[in-house]
Amino acid sequence: MPNRNLVSPATLAEHSKDPDWVILDCRFDLADSEAGYLQWQQAHIPGSVYADLERHLSSPVTESSGRHPLPDPIDLAECFSQWGIGVNTQVIVYDDSNSTIAARGWWLLKWLGHDKVAVLNGGLRAWRRYGLPTVNSTTDRKPAHFEMRLQNQMLVDADELSRSLELGHVVLDARAAPRFLGDTEPLDKRAGHIPGAHNYPFAANLDRDGQFLPASELRVYFDAAIQDETADHVICMCGSGVTACHNLLAMEIAGLPGARLYPGSWSEWSRDPERAVATGPDCTT
Numbered sequence: 001m002p003n004r005n006l007v008s009p010a011t012l013a014e015h016s017k018d019p020d021w022v023i024l025d026c027r028f029d030l031a032d033s034e035a036g037y038l039q040w041q042q043a044h045i046p047g048s049v050y051a052d053l054e055r056h057l058s059s060p061v062t063e064s065s066g067r068h069p070l071p072d073p074i075d076l077a078e079c080f081s082q083w084g085i086g087v088n089t090q091v092i093v094y095d096d097s098n099s100t101i102a103a104r105g106w107w108l109l110k111w112l113g114h115d116k117v118a119v120l121n122g123g124l125r126a127w128r129r130y131g132l133p134t135v136n137s138t139t140d141r142k143p144a145h146f147e148m149r150l151q152n153q154m155l156v157d158a159d160e161l162s163r164s165l166e167l168g169h170v171v172l173d174a175r176a177a178p179r180f181l182g183d184t185e186p187l188d189k190r191a192g193h194i195p196g197a198h199n200y201p202f203a204a205n206l207d208r209d210g211q212f213l214p215a216s217e218l219r220v221y222f223d224a225a226i227q228d229e230t231a232d233h234v235i236c237m238c239g240s241g242v243t244a245c246h247n248l249l250a251m252e253i254a255g256l257p258g259a260r261l262y263p264g265s266w267s268e269w270s271r272d273p274e275r276a277v278a279t280g281p282d283c284t285t
Helices: 009-015 035-042 073-082 100-111 123-129 158-166 177-181 215-226 244-253 265-269
Strands: 005-007 021-025 090-094 117-120 170-173 234-237
Touching: 005 244, 009 123, 073 100, 090 100, 090 123, 100 117, 100 244, 117 123, 158 170, 158 234, 170 215, 215 244, 234 244
Parallel strands: 005 117, 021 090, 090 117, 170 234
Antiparallel strands: none
8 A cells, every 4th residue: 555645654664675665855944955955964764865945846936936936847757757756656755844845745746646655754853753763875766757747736826816715715824823914024025914814824733743633633623724615625825835735735634635735825925016915813813
């Protein structure tokens, strides 16, 4: 059975030398773009290859884009091929930041049509907590043919998001409450949130060890957040289209697949002075 959505450290340890498994290390520090790669060089899960948020999992920023535009799918498919990801490959992604970047890697693989992908639950911290080894050596992987089957129904642009709000669909913003409320904005052009969006900070998906809550608990929380809407009428966003993927992953764990991503998120929306901005609590609080 393929592992989808989540995998435990014990299961990954059993397969860390399996040639049909590829492990992606997605560590990244927004304040220091080289830190993740340097950390990978110093110590990583055996067999893992490094996937950089800005060089591999995003495309360059433009004047109208958000801070982490989606990568060109052809370029990304080439990366996956070079990393040895083929049709039957089980991919595991991890980081050391509550699975925020790993969830982006998980979503991108699904966007390109590869379903055999799971996030290491608890990330590198859980791996180390179980006493499992790390190495600083590199593993040469044989390139594979990544078969791209682009799933563009998984995303929306700003115009479609606006139309969805007019139809009463749910937009969940994964940023921390102070940024959603507009009390602070350390990164983007304007403070606040998209009018009609609801705040659902990604940290609510995790326990105190940084592991995802049980599916039954996540289901209760998301059912309350989306009320009577179906998952395919839910759009997830955040600051730049990264931590929104955490909510998308948590919804799938909870048995609520089909929600979509607004990749530009707040960093794209707030760059356009003609787009409306709200501050303070949303209408449900």
